[in-house]
Amino acid sequence: xPLEQVIQLxxxxxxxxxxxxxxxxxxxxxxxxxxxxxQVLTSIQDxxxxxxxRLLATAVSAMLxxxxxxxxxxxxxxxxFSDFRPLLQ
Numbered sequence: 001x002p003l004e005q006v007i008q009l010x011x012x013x014x015x016x017x018x019x020x021x022x023x024x025x026x027x028x029x030x031x032x033x034x035x036x037x038x039q040v041l042t043s044i045q046d047x048x049x050x051x052x053x054r055l056l057a058t059a060v061s062a063m064l065x066x067x068x069x070x071x072x073x074x075x076x077x078x079x080x081f082s083d084f085r086p087l088l089q
Contacts, residue, residue, distance in 0.1 A: 016076045031057040
């Protein structure tokens with residue numbers, strides 16, 4: 001397999017992985033920023049105040065976005081295996 005194909009395959013894999021994880025990371029970041037702003041305004045510095053809502057938001061969004069993420073990754077896998085023969089040459 002030529003080096004260009006390996007690089008392209010790795011790049012495509014990373015793009016799909018980032019695209020699948022991006023909504024969860026964005027939600028966790030937004031919740032963290034909002035909670036940190038609230039902590040600064042109220043001077044509450046307890047670690048559980050920032051951790052529990054972020055975990056809950058990430059878990060709920062993962063449950064809601066899981067079908068989309070699985071469809072997206074399944075489409076990539078099908079595309080990868082359907083074009084597998086040129087990669088063997």
